[in-house]
Amino acid sequence: MQRKRYSSDLKARIVIEAIREQRTLNEIAKEYGPHPVQISKWKKQVLEALPGIFSERSARNEVDQQALQARLYQQIGQLQVEVDWLKKGLGTSRVK
Numbered sequence: 096m097q098r099k100r101y102s103s104d105l106k107a108r109i110v111i112e113a114i115r116e117q118r119t120l121n122e123i124a125k126e127y128g129p130h131p132v133q134i135s136k137w138k139k140q141v142l143e144a145l146p147g148i149f150s151e152r153s154a155r156n157e158v159d160q161q162a163l164q165a166r167l168y169q170q171i172g173q174l175q176v177e178v179d180w181l182k183k184g185l186g187t188s189r190v191k
Contacts, residue, residue, distance in 0.1 A: 101129060106137055113138045 101109075109127050113120060113134050120131035129137075 099128065101127075109134055110137050110141050114141070 105127065109123060109129065112118065112123050120134050123134055124131045127134075
């Protein structure tokens with residue numbers, strides 16, 4: 096006998112309903128099919144992962160900001176070198 100597999104969309108709907116707690120796990124299980132213990136495991140898995148979703152986004156934004164800042168500093172440095180080179184070039188051409 097093969098195990099029944101549930102799509103991620105269906106799991107999400109089931110877990111959302113379980114989190115709302117408007118119906119018991121047994122009622123949800125009767126409607127959708129998975130065992131109440133399985134629904135409870137999915138719910139626990141989602142609730143444990145939830146805080147990480149928000150912290151990963153802020154960490155990713157911080158990394159993006161640091162990368163942007165590094166690129167801008169590099170660009171400023173390169174422009175400063177070019178300006179210094181142009182000033183030297185203009186200084187020597189004026190003397191002639």
